[in-house]
Amino acid sequence: MTNLVLSDMYIYPVKSLAGIRVTRWQVVATGFKYDRKWMLIDAERQFLSQRRLPRMALIKTTLTDSELILSAPGMDDLSLPLEPTMGDIINSTIWHDHVDTITVSFEADAWFSCFLQIECRLVYQPDAAIRPVNPDFANPEDQTALSDGFPFLLISENSLVALNKAMQINLAMARFRPNLVVSGCDAFDEDFWRQITIGTIGFRLPKPCSRCSVPTIDPATGKTGKEPLTTLNRLRKWQHKVYFGQNALHDGLGMLSVGDSVQINLTGTQQPPL
Numbered sequence: 001m002t003n004l005v006l007s008d009m010y011i012y013p014v015k016s017l018a019g020i021r022v023t024r025w026q027v028v029a030t031g032f033k034y035d036r037k038w039m040l041i042d043a044e045r046q047f048l049s050q051r052r053l054p055r056m057a058l059i060k061t062t063l064t065d066s067e068l069i070l071s072a073p074g075m076d077d078l079s080l081p082l083e084p085t086m087g088d089i090i091n092s093t094i095w096h097d098h099v100d101t102i103t104v105s106f107e108a109d110a111w112f113s114c115f116l117q118i119e120c121r122l123v124y125q126p127d128a129a130i131r132p133v134n135p136d137f138a139n140p141e142d143q144t145a146l147s148d149g150f151p152f153l154l155i156s157e158n159s160l161v162a163l164n165k166a167m168q169i170n171l172a173m174a175r176f177r178p179n180l181v182v183s184g185c186d187a188f189d190e191d192f193w194r195q196i197t198i199g200t201i202g203f204r205l206p207k208p209c210s211r212c213s214v215p216t217i218d219p220a221t222g223k224t225g226k227e228p229l230t231t232l233n234r235l236r237k238w239q240h241k242v243y244f245g246q247n248a249l250h251d252g253l254g255m256l257s258v259g260d261s262v263q264i265n266l267t268g269t270q271q272p273p274l
Helices: 052-057 105-118 158-166 227-235
Strands: 005-011 020-022 024-028 036-040 059-065 067-071 078-081 089-094 097-103 121-124 151-156 181-182 193-198 199-210 242-250 254-257 260-265
Touching: 005 254, 020 059, 024 260, 036 089, 052 105, 078 105, 089 121, 105 121, 151 158, 151 199, 158 227, 158 242, 227 242
Parallel strands: 151 181
Antiparallel strands: 005 020, 005 181, 024 254, 036 121, 059 067, 067 078, 089 097, 097 121, 151 242, 193 199, 193 260, 199 242
8 A cells, every 4th residue: 555645535515415626625623624514404403415305416516715605407506605694593403413503594595495395494503513423433522514424434546446347337436425535545445444644634434434325316417326326235235234435533633635645554354344
């Protein structure tokens, strides 16, 4: 494992909407800055995702120095401030977690409700609303924003190459919604990594990422297919779940850039134990 490199990075400002490919980005306490700081909730204050609404994949996000800009087919662009003014506090639910969020605007709620054809609200996680990571896999000080559970997801380029070869199709890495993509290692080497350093920031990889239906959704059309879940069920299944990529926690703050070196500091048994 020589010359391992951070080859790609992605952020997802609004949970489960299209992401943004970046070349240099700041790491803050919750992960990448602005990563999953916003999300959509339904009338029961439950988070919404592409699992339930594949059409969410069609909503694109852009960041400027001061705004989050959202665009969708047939809709005028919606521009929102990066630092929302204080709205109503809503205790929102993400799986088994509850986190205090604030409403963004009636305009945003109407925009999303119109496009998705469901009553929903856009909420934002203020910095004061600390959301800890599952203590079974994390230290007490670890936190995340509005992700499913961890601040980072890491996948190696050659893992996708191997999966595409097995499927005999060519899915893009964006289907799998990683934050960190690493090149220079063999396929699925990341299954064995426990502690790594990217640039100057240390990471722990405590748990493999079990995959849901989202990677089956074509980001260009919002339509759902059978792959990659069919092939993952054949090759990467353990205890009734399928796995691709590794969840990661960070031990420092600072900047990451595409091209940063990746050092493997500690390895362990394969996770999942396939």
